[in-house]
Amino acid sequence: MGRPRLIILIRHAQSEGNKNREIHQTIPDHRVKLTPEGWQQAREAGQKLRGLLRPDDTLQFYTSPYRRTRETTEGILETLTSDDPDPSPFKKINMKVYEEPRLREQDFGNFQPCSAEMERMWQERADYGHFFYRIPNGESAADAYDRVSGFNESLWRQFGDDDFASVCVLVTHGLMSRVFLMKWYHFSVEYFEDLRNVNHCEFLIMKKQKDSGKYDLENNLRTWSELRRERAAIKAKEDKELTDTGKEKEPSKAEKQATTPAPPRKWGGCPQGCNHGKNFKIRRDLAELRQHDENCAANGHTHTPPETNGTIASRRTPAKRVQGPNNSDDDSDDPRGRAPPQIDVTRAQEDIVSSPDGTPSFITIEDRLRSVSTPLKSNFLRTGRDFGGTYSGHASEEEFSENDARERLAAKAARVKSGERNGTSLNSREPSAVRHAHANRLGDAPNNSDQGSDGGDEAEDLDKAEKEDKSIRGSVY
Template identity: 65%
Template sequence: MGKPRLIILCRHAQSVGNENRTIHQTVPDHRVPLTAVGQEQALAAGDKLARLLRPSDTLQMITSPYTRTRETTLGILSSPALKEHPNSGSIRVYEEPRIREQDFGNFQPCQAEMARMWHERAAYGHFFYRIPNGESAADAYDRVSGFNESLWRQFAEEDFPSVLVLVTHGLMTRIFLMKWYHYSVEYFEDLRNVDHCDFVVMKLNDQHKYDLQTELRTWSGYSREQEELRYKCPPANRVVALKASVWGVRKFGGCVDGCNHEFDGDRSMMGGHVMKAGRDFGGSRSGAASRAASHDSTSDDDDDEGIDEDLDAAGPDGAKNGNGMIMGGHPADVIERLKMEAALGGNLVNGVKKLQVRS
């Protein structure tokens, strides 16, 4: 048949990560499953898809390899309405890693650090900002560009199905549309996410081009709507309490909680101690903005080597003092005590004994 008459983009159903963001600190993003609500949304999406199909239509589905998109695809295929379609037995399903979610950098840090990161991204620009150890939207654009080229080559096949469904992610839906319709960076950043299991429909016209059938939501449009509502329904005797920004006058691009890199004491001691006292599994590497200590006593990191056995014997929560008590706490407190100790020439400070570093 050549080009499909419909290309349908479907964002995955609600996942556990949408309901509880902290799961990304301990569960890889590609393994996050759907919620019970998400399972129902996927089934409903299958019913909706069945209503868009003609009796003669053939269907191909391409899904991101993430667990939440796989489960969404299975839910769609499990729809009773779709199973009743005359060509339900010939549906093709493929996985495509190039339409996976934007890489957010392996295990995510604590929520305070993630909030800071999103605030920094908003200041820098959503399209070009690269997640630490992850991707920018521009990186994702590059792989979507290659995927689109592969699609065009497949469209040249005579037996290509008449309807193509891409089960992907919110950002990737916007990236796909940006590439296909040549949107500007500014317009991409103005686009809002589609809701879970919502369809974005592209229809082939008489000129063999694809018309976008779905109205996209934008942040500028949302702002106008809210402004109109504000003038239509002004609140009576409203008192606006202005609160200072939680971020203050922070300049982005430096260290998150201030720079301690010029510490004059033993840097190897400080670095190793902070790693032990403040690491969250899947959280901030330096313990920034986190109060919880890890209970994982193993590490493969090179910069943890060279710490004396006294530190290892104390366990992951900190070093022992002269009385055999564990010295732990927030890394900022640990660093402050170490600075005081170094200033006093290695004397005991608050019962803390200076750690020795092997040469």
């Protein structure tokens, strides 16, 4: 069938919450049921829908999961499929009824507060704007618009099914009906806020045009601006009649109140007053310093010294510096009464250590070279340059060319061989040893296991160093 020929939006029938708003203080909104009058409205809506349909029409219903909308759908189906007074061509077995949570009413929070607070909230909502005002612990109409947007897209995709019904009926709520039309017809926010609510069980009929395939809204939506113009026209007519008869019109109660300007309402802050400052007082010295800062900033003055009641920042106790062995100043005492630690960074050149405070390393150079000679075969366990996980910090092949690697390794092998031929200990503190043998990046001493050996072939040393470098390329070592 494709797209339906009719899309009909129906607001639920009268509910107990429409007659008495205070029940929302004790009954969740989704559990509010229909009144006896509401049930009658739902049955009448079924008879009206039956008169709009053709005998060969197929129907598909989408209803909000709230109780009042589900009961409205039941009342509609009761008379739509009834054989009283005439046999009905529409049977429940041939209809599809879906509950659609995205068609639920705007969320007004959980249990609502007292009537006075709700009235204050409705006034605040009217002044702020019905579309963007978010109910405390609830939704705004803009939030409901997002839900309806998703439903419209889903509905439009279902129109592509060949077996889709010829008439689509949406049983929803007043605000959601207006939001649905706003999304479908691209109403502006100003026009949406000017729209008046839909009556109970009122039909909003969207009919598909044969030529364009678009849906035209057959209803004339009521707006507040039109209502104000109608009332102004009635008032002008009454004033003219009084003028013709020569009688003076007695001012109404609303006109008397209009002559007395009412103070503007103030929103925001704490409703019904507050006592948040009852147990809180700002410190006097902080208030004075803050005022002093503001005066200095306004007059462009510089801050006075701390001894003469300076600013907040200038009155703070300066932080104590902890001097290291390389600082020229005297060491300051620790704030907790302890002397600062004396760290001898030169021990990294004498002992096999991994940190300046003398903590011995558990990984010697021999262990590292031994692990290099048997590299891991798993690609998932390779150590990266920053000692991270798999290939973490691993250098790309483009970062080091073969020529650069050979030159670097040749220079490294030459420095090591020079130190061995001179017979100097790699752990000694002689200038030549310091110049030719360097501690690695972790602060460990160079390997001295090969000291005293003959020079050997330089090419063989170069190949060995190259093989070693390829095994640990990109490593932190």
